Amino acid sequence: MKTYPKEEIKIGWQPEKCTHSANCVKGLSAVFKPKDQPWIHPENASKQAIIDQVAKCPSGALTIVQ
Numbered sequence: 001m002k003t004y005p006k007e008e009i010k011i012g013w014q015p016e017k018c019t020h021s022a023n024c025v026k027g028l029s030a031v032f033k034p035k036d037q038p039w040i041h042p043e044n045a046s047k048q049a050i051i052d053q054v055a056k057c058p059s060g061a062l063t064i065v066q
């Protein structure tokens with residue numbers, strides 16, 4: 001799992017689980033930019049907005065790590 005820090009939490013990313021639904025990209029495009037490397041930009045949204053969007057990932061590829 002790769003992790004991306006945001007304040008006291010981290011966004012966890014497990015690429016092998018991603019089903020490419022693009023929910024994250026459509027829901028929070030400032031943070032989730034699949035053409036970038038790295039592709040997650042936690043600085044571009046509030047912690048709560050990120051938590052809410054991660055909760056909508058249908059595959060479990062995105063998680064919040066405390």
Ligand code: SF4
Pocket residue numbers: 017018019020021022023024025056057058059060061062
């Ligand atoms: S919402 Fe989850 S499954 Fe969909 S593209 Fe993003 S990481 Fe992958």
